[in-house]
Amino acid sequence: MGALYDELAKDIHLQEGLNACINCGTCTAICPAAGFYNYDPRQIADIVQQQDDKQIEELLKSETIWYCGECMSCKTRCPRNNTPGQIIIALRSYAQEHGYFTQSEKGRQQIYLKRTVGQWILDHGYCLYLEGVGTDNHPEQGTIWDWRQDNWTETMDRLGANYQKAGAGAMRKIPEEALEEVRKIFEVTGGMERFRKIEEYSAQKASEMGLEDEEYVKEVYTTNSSQDNK
Amino acid sequence: MKVEGKARIWKNYQKEIPDNDFFYVRSCVRQNFFPGAETTFLRIMKDELGINVYDDPAHTSCTGIGYHADIVPFDTTMTVVARQFALMTEKGFKNMIPSCITSFGLYTEILETWEHHPEVLEKARKYLKEATGRTFEIPENLSHASDVIFKFRHKIAERAKYKLINKYTGKPLRVVEHIGCHYAKMFPSKGVGGAEYPYVLTGMVESFGGEIVDYPERRSCCGFGFRQYLVMANRGYTIANTKKKFDSMDPYKPDCIVTNCPGCPMFLDKGQYAIAELEGRVYGDGKYGIPVLTFEELAGIVLGYDPWDIGLQVHQIPVEPLLDKIGVEYDKSAKYKGIGGRDLGKPQHSKLIKAYIE
Numbered sequence A: 001m002g003a004l005y006d007e008l009a010k011d012i013h014l015q016e017g018l019n020a021c022i023n024c025g026t027c028t029a030i031c032p033a034a035g036f037y038n039y040d041p042r043q044i045a046d047i048v049q050q051q052d053d054k055q056i057e058e059l060l061k062s063e064t065i066w067y068c069g070e071c072m073s074c075k076t077r078c079p080r081n082n083t084p085g086q087i088i089i090a091l092r093s094y095a096q097e098h099g100y101f102t103q104s105e106k107g108r109q110q111i112y113l114k115r116t117v118g119q120w121i122l123d124h125g126y127c128l129y130l131e132g133v134g135t136d137n138h139p140e141q142g143t144i145w146d147w148r149q150d151n152w153t154e155t156m157d158r159l160g161a162n163y164q165k166a167g168a169g170a171m172r173k174i175p176e177e178a179l180e181e182v183r184k185i186f187e188v189t190g191g192m193e194r195f196r197k198i199e200e201y202s203a204q205k206a207s208e209m210g211l212e213d214e215e216y217v218k219e220v221y222t223t224n225s226s227q228d229n230k
Numbered sequence B: 001m002k003v004e005g006k007a008r009i010w011k012n013y014q015k016e017i018p019d020n021d022f023f024y025v026r027s028c029v030r031q032n033f034f035p036g037a038e039t040t041f042l043r044i045m046k047d048e049l050g051i052n053v054y055d056d057p058a059h060t061s062c063t064g065i066g067y068h069a070d071i072v073p074f075d076t077t078m079t080v081v082a083r084q085f086a087l088m089t090e091k092g093f094k095n096m097i098p099s100c101i102t103s104f105g106l107y108t109e110i111l112e113t114w115e116h117h118p119e120v121l122e123k124a125r126k127y128l129k130e131a132t133g134r135t136f137e138i139p140e141n142l143s144h145a146s147d148v149i150f151k152f153r154h155k156i157a158e159r160a161k162y163k164l165i166n167k168y169t170g171k172p173l174r175v176v177e178h179i180g181c182h183y184a185k186m187f188p189s190k191g192v193g194g195a196e197y198p199y200v201l202t203g204m205v206e207s208f209g210g211e212i213v214d215y216p217e218r219r220s221c222c223g224f225g226f227r228q229y230l231v232m233a234n235r236g237y238t239i240a241n242t243k244k245k246f247d248s249m250d251p252y253k254p255d256c257i258v259t260n261c262p263g264c265p266m267f268l269d270k271g272q273y274a275i276a277e278l279e280g281r282v283y284g285d286g287k288y289g290i291p292v293l294t295f296e297e298l299a300g301i302v303l304g305y306d307p308w309d310i311g312l313q314v315h316q317i318p319v320e321p322l323l324d325k326i327g328v329e330y331d332k333s334a335k336y337k338g339i340g341g342r343d344l345g346k347p348q349h350s351k352l353i354k355a356y357i358e
């Protein structure tokens, strides 16, 4: 009904994730995010199905769309076969493609995710590459994790991994040709473009906030104004 | 025989699981946190079951955590997955088994999308060809690694050295099972037993002699939530959801928890430590916490593998109380040793959750 909705509707997640929502609230009842935040997946489905660009734009700028944990519990339960979690994926993609994400505290966190998970995929071929990721950033990882960090390679070897070595096995060094293929896939399919956009919009926002790059990333990683916590 | 109730419902969700020749794709989370679990899985496949599993050095992450943290677009993710299919095809395999539940859910989602939208499949083929020159066949079967253990659970039970029986009381051990959201909540027909009465872990536990604990939050999420855990500012979401599960299961006095997804055991294990540090609350016996296992570790324990080969020493919650109940023999002094008994020092211990071995 508006240019924004029409663009959003091209996303396969929206096509698959939204039929007619009857506002029953079943998704909200089962949603782990709704238990923790003032977050209501029913409302997300309802706003998007109304196809009102103004309201959708508000959503794109909001904290709300970043509260979902993508557990997809809502998919099992919806009597109309909707998946609010999929609608969220479409909204988050759109928010990043068009720069809305830096307008919310939670949305700004995308730069941290891109610089960690995104970079690990490109550099190592793993979503997580945790040598050196210690209890300073992850205090919940606990005392055994500290011991493992101190003895990373030795514990990997002890448990039959093939850490940073050629050949098959856990945490092997993925061959450079394979990594090159993954990077090429990112280039061809829009993955690199998404990364570039996250960087560009974040750099703009950092300068607006008067923060150096490093300060900005630290800020987005740690700032929690808890505005919607229950 | 007339099959009633739950048994009837889950019979609708019996999936086809092949009996040999699998192309294995590893889990980023498991490799970092529980590398011994994957080692144990391959050992069981080869040594106990004589099954052919191929572990290709050239496969990569499926990018699933990036996809669900919304930094990786769907087109990218599906093409990286298409590349894994291409490796499988080139090596002559037709059955794929991911170690990870996020991967399993994602592969399922991609296959379903391709089925409903053939034009998206064509796009994936085009992208992959352009980026890598590769082509691929769609797997004939996609099963999770746990599905294969489930399929052969009786055979494993026959070869087992131990049963999940409390040696002090003679009663079955009480086990909480946690299958992980993306195993069956998205596509119930793709998981053994579906989303309501998932049977993949229950079947294993029952065949190994244990008893399943039913409790109110049995199906709720471990708390991961991707960005909710990965970013420190959001981590309250994770711990609050983990706590919800523990508060719900604790009154049922489980002897241990067994998990399907590689992430859940990390949250359920370290979550107990974090809750103790934050609130002083220790679940289970109030001293050691509730031990958390992966399904591979559980199978390895009953088969009598050395607990330190399986990797139980990297758990924050000590597993020895469970090993003692089962009657497993193990060498206490070897727990924190490297290869060939090399001294790796010892971890510090939480003041609240007691160390079983100092």
Ligand code: SF4
Pocket: A027, A030, A031, A032, A033, A034, A041, A067, A068, A069, A070, A071, A072, A073, A074, A075, A084, A085, A086, A088
């Ligand atoms: S996918 Fe998101 S909206 Fe759906 S139940 Fe999970 S957290 Fe809630």
Ligand code: SF4
Pocket: A020, A021, A022, A023, A024, A025, A026, A027, A028, A041, A042, A045, A077, A078, A079, A080, A081, A082, A083, A084
């Ligand atoms: S469960 Fe489905 S129909 Fe009901 S409110 Fe949620 S999205 Fe709408």
